[in-house]
Amino acid sequence: MTKTTKGKITTKRSKLFKSPTGIKGFDEITEGGLPKNRTTLVSGNAGSGKTLFGIDFLIKGATSYNEPGVLMSFEETLDELYTDVNSLNMNLQGLVSEGKILCEHVILEREDIQETDFNLEGIFVRLEDAIDSIGAKRVVLDSIESIFAGVTDLGILRIEIKRLFRWLKEKQVTAVVTGEPGESDSYTRHGLEEYVSDCIILLDNRVRDQIATRRVRIIKYRGSKHGTSEYPFVIDDEGLSVIPITSAGLEQPGTEKRVSSGIPTLDQLFTGKGYTKGSTILASGTAGCGKTSFGAAFALESCKRGERCLLYSYEESAGQLTQNMKSIGIDFTPWIKKGLLKIVAIRPSFLGLEMHLLSIYKLVDSFKPKSVVVDPLTSLIGEGDQREVSSMLTRMIDLFKSKGITTFFTSLVSANFKSNTSGEIGVSSLIDTWIVFRNVEEVESRKRTRELFIVKSRGTNHDSDVHTFVLSDDGIFVMPNDGKPKLSTGKKKEVDKNIAENKNIQ
Known part of the structure; x- marks a missing residue:
């Protein structure tokens, strides 16, 4: 719309109104x-999910x-x-019985789709009656190929298709075809x-390396910006x-707050304050x-602060992990019972990358943890290409950072330690604090030390020296360079005794 004001031509932009689908992630892109x-x-x-997309659009519209x-x-x-949607816990039949959704099954006979005297009047009559009977605001037609199956004349096709789309617009309904x-x-x-069409959405279901992945892409959207990626x-x-690739940006605020690692002697290497809150x-x-043990100590300390912690274990069952950690004085059982610790033990290959990422999104939303431990990241390698x-992984890390969740990842590296210390994943540049662990064999004493x-450690003063550490019955102890742990007198004597007698050291 244009206006003329004192010889000047100005343009007034009309706003494009949108109808939210309620589909997670889709309204964002x-x-x-x-x-x-x-x-x-x-x-x-x-x-690919076309019909389900339409039904989900209707159900979310009626319920939300x-x-x-x-x-x-x-x-x-x-x-x-x-039957199809009941298997997905979507109560379409219940909404129909409540009068919030009306379903019509139209059987087109051969004479209905003959090219001579073809018209859509019969469909318009049924559709208008259905819309008016419940005051519908949303319409789904599944599928358009069935309507025009017998028409080959491009002229008739174009006229009738434009007529259908124009009719839907005049009825003031948001339509999905x-x-x-x-x-x-x-x-x-x-x-x-x-x-x-005013908007085109392309759904795709592809299989590569025996792994099925569904993807959505917005082909066009008149009058609106939109995500253009798959x-x-x-x-x-x-x-x-839908899991938007750019769902979380680099907008996290900085903080000077710290959280303990769960190991007092390790905190000393970070000026006695531990990790930065909300960091990775x-x-x-x-x-x-000892990577898993350090992650377990961090999880336990989070629970002791009264904060919920989510622990993903990709290689051990919850029972096995709980039992193993007791050997170094870390007992998960009471915290699991209190609901502060949730252990999710699963193979990533069981779900695939995208489904697994979605489950993380949902669990973070429902459980609302302040800390997360992922052990190990390297189990995700092989579930897709690089x-x-x-x-x-980028989206996972962005999710945790956007929620202010302090996250502890472990990464398994090959025996050729010097060639690659990051675990062959390439996420070290996204990490705030990076600690490298290694086993060292002393040739002369024929002993192995950790x-x-x-x-x-971004934004944190930290010790850059190499330190030995021990895993004992009473926990984890990091030694300063003089070989003496900075502990209370009683605990120091106990650790010194263990080291001297070479007992209880794992």
Whole structure:
């Protein structure tokens, strides 16, 4: 709209209103949802989730935004639709019985789709009656190929498709129309709907290296900015969830607050204050050098502060981890019972990278931990190519930082320690504090000792020397360079006795 004021021409921009889908992550990449009172084409191959996207859009509208909806299906019967979504804990049938959603199954006979005298009047009548009967604000048509299956005349097709989309716009409903990709990079079989749609969403279900991954991409969105990348999405018991690649930016505020590592002698290496609150810590080293034990000590200390801690164990079961940590004086059992510690023991390959990342998102939202331990990050290698693993880890780290969660990661490195101390993952640049652990064999004494040193700790004065440490029945003790631990008198004598007698040292 333009105005003329004293010889000057000014332009007044009309705001594009949007209808939130309620689908996790999707409204973020579209900056608000689908174009309100306009038509969106959802295209995708078989099994990509087109129908479920439409149903989820209707269910979220009815339950979260007080917008009744109409589903007109030309392929699946109502009983089939009810059964399909019930397996995902989506109560479509219940919303239908409450009058919040109306489902219509339209059976098109051969004479209905003949090219001669083809028109959409019958569909318009049924659709208008359904919309008016419940005051629908949202409509889903599944799928458009079924409506125009018998029409080959491009002229008739274009006229009727434009007529359908114009009719939906005049009814002031936010519409989702599903379609199947055609040949020559077309997003529908007819290749016409994409030109009259206000928004096009492409869903894809691909399999690579025996791993299935679903992805969504916004092809076009008239009058609105939107994410242009491919975004992983998953289908679980709550419907669709999109994981935006750029969901968390570098906007975390700085802080001078500290949290203890759970090991007083290690805190001394950080000027006696421990880790920076909300930072990320990486403990890397070869097998058997004590990384998990340091992570367990940090988790226990978090619980003692009354803060919830989430511990992901990728190599040991919860029972096995709890039992093993008792040998160094770390008892998880009372804190698990109090609900302050939650151990999630799972193989990443069981879910795949994206589903596993989504489960982390959901658990962080529900459990609301202040501290997280991930042991080890290297278990994620092999669940995708290097770029996918790196992307997943970046988003995981960004998630924890955006929530102000102090996170302790462990990383297993190969025996050729000097060649790669970061664990072959390449996340060290994203880490705030990096501690390297190693086993050292003394040739003369034929003994093995454990050592650690701090590679970096952003914004924190820290000791950069190499220190030995021991794992004893009473905990973990880091030695200063003079070989004497900075402990209370009683504890110091006990540790010295253990070292002297070579007992209880693991």
